[in-house]
Amino acid sequence: MTAPVRFPRFFVTSPAPCPYLPGRTERKVFTELKGPHAEQLNDALGRIGFRRSQTVAYRPSCEGCKACVSVRVAAGEFKPSNSQKRAMKANSDLVVTECRPWATEEQFALLQRYLEHRHPGGGMAAMDEVDYADMVEHTSVSSFVIEYREPSVDGTVGRLVAACLTDRQADGLSMIYSFYDPELEHRSGLGNYVILEHIRRAAEAGLPYVYLGYWVEGSDRMQYKVRFRPLEALGPDGWRRMSRDEQRRLIEGVAKGSCGRAPATDGGSKDNTPGLQEEYKLT
Numbered sequence: 001m002t003a004p005v006r007f008p009r010f011f012v013t014s015p016a017p018c019p020y021l022p023g024r025t026e027r028k029v030f031t032e033l034k035g036p037h038a039e040q041l042n043d044a045l046g047r048i049g050f051r052r053s054q055t056v057a058y059r060p061s062c063e064g065c066k067a068c069v070s071v072r073v074a075a076g077e078f079k080p081s082n083s084q085k086r087a088m089k090a091n092s093d094l095v096v097t098e099c100r101p102w103a104t105e106e107q108f109a110l111l112q113r114y115l116e117h118r119h120p121g122g123g124m125a126a127m128d129e130v131d132y133a134d135m136v137e138h139t140s141v142s143s144f145v146i147e148y149r150e151p152s153v154d155g156t157v158g159r160l161v162a163a164c165l166t167d168r169q170a171d172g173l174s175m176i177y178s179f180y181d182p183e184l185e186h187r188s189g190l191g192n193y194v195i196l197e198h199i200r201r202a203a204e205a206g207l208p209y210v211y212l213g214y215w216v217e218g219s220d221r222m223q224y225k226v227r228f229r230p231l232e233a234l235g236p237d238g239w240r241r242m243s244r245d246e247q248r249r250l251i252e253g254v255a256k257g258s259c260g261r262a263p264a265t266d267g268g269s270k271d272n273t274p275g276l277q278e279e280y281k282l283t
Contacts, residue, residue, distance in 0.1 A: 008032070008041060012061060013279045019123065020219040024065060028279070030058035038140035043170045049234045051213055052167060052176060054138040060214070068214040070234040072172065073195075074241070075202035075210050077230055084227070087189025088196055094148045095158055096197060101143045103133040106160050114179035119221075135165065135177070142168040146201075148180070148194065161187065162194050172209030173202045195228065217250070226250040 008031040018024035033042050033055045042050075042057055049070035050057040060068040080088065108129050115125050127135075136145060148162035162180035166173055175198055180190045187193075198210050215233070216222045225231070229247055232239045242250075 013058075016279065018062070018065075020216045020222065021065075021067060024067075025062065026060060027062050028058045029061040030056050033057050033140045039142065042141045042167070046167075046169050046174055046211060047171065052139075052141065052174070054134060055140050067216050067218065069216070070211070070213070071215045071225055072209040072211045072232050072239075073199055073228045074208065074230045074232060075172065075199045076208060078199050078203070079229060080196065081227065081229075083189065084192060084196055087192045090186075090188045091148075091190060091193040093151050094161070094193075095151055097147045097149070099145045099147055101136050101139055101145055101165070103129075103136040105129070107136075107145070107147075107163050108132045110160055110163060110181060111179050114182055117182040139167075143176070144168070146194075146197075148190075148197075162190055164194050164198070166198065168207075169211070172207045172211055173198050174211040175213065192224065192227075199228070223250075223254040226254065 010029050010031045013028045013030065015025045015027050018026040020026075031041075031045075033052065038055075042052060045057045045059075046052075048059075050059045052058075062068075111127075111132060115127075119125065136143075144166055146164045146166055147160055149158035149160050152158040161184060162178070164178035165176040167176055168174075175195070178191065178194045180194060181187075184190060195210070195212070202208075202210050209232075212225050212228070214222070215225045226242075226247055229244070230241055231247060232241045234240075
């Protein structure tokens with residue numbers, strides 16, 4: 001006899017200031033990822049725009065606003081631009097290792113340097129070692145941390161320069177949160193390289209997509225995502241591939257600084273705050 005499948009219960013967070021667009025309010029719908037079917041539930045929700053934060057899957061559900069758009073790269077059809085080719089070449093010597101989801105002091109120290117430089121005053125800036133460990137280790141799905149290290153000449157472990165917490169879904173890789181050393185001048189495009197390496201990894205594994213989270217037109221910190229082609233966006237009628245002309249227009253707008261973008265008022269993180277769970281607590 002087949003056991004009945006329990007339909008997940010969904011909840012809504014309290015309204016809070018939008019971390020991406022000044023003057024707006026954000027709200028999220030979320031559900032718990034638990035039980036024997038957590039992996040399948042996460043896969044299904046991921047295909048309709050949900051993201052994972054520890055054992056919670058969430059999606060923006062803001063009144064009167066649809067600015068947050070889920071985007072994914074078609075890994076098998078990806079064609080790097082000239083600048084992306086340069087980033088791959090500049091960082092091709094890095095030693096890449098897929099590690100179990102276990103937080104380390106070295107990773108946390110790198111995250112702190114990244115947040116101080118790229119997202120000062122944001123929601124994740126207050127994270128301590130316990131918060132970081134929770135973000136990495138509290139998972140009910142197939143997760144891992146990919147480490148990027150500089151090569152070593154004496155056989156010792158090289159310096160950690162980038163890392164990414166990643167989920168393996170049925171149809172692709174979902175980049176939960178990536179961070180890197182922002183002060184390495186000799187490593188051009190290190191953040192982009194992490195995404196490029198995920199695209200390569202997914203294509204080699206036969207996985208069709210790399211999920212980049214949400215893209216918000218008008219938010220500075222989200223614009224790097226439109227540079228990866230072909231890019232698909234989730235809309236009311238399902239996933240839609242952006243046309244070459246559409247992506248070219250968006251990329252040119254980023255390059256010229258002509259999109260009328262304004263920085264977020266709180267310096268928040270690039271894709272919500274996956275390490276902090278206060279907003280998902282039920283009262």
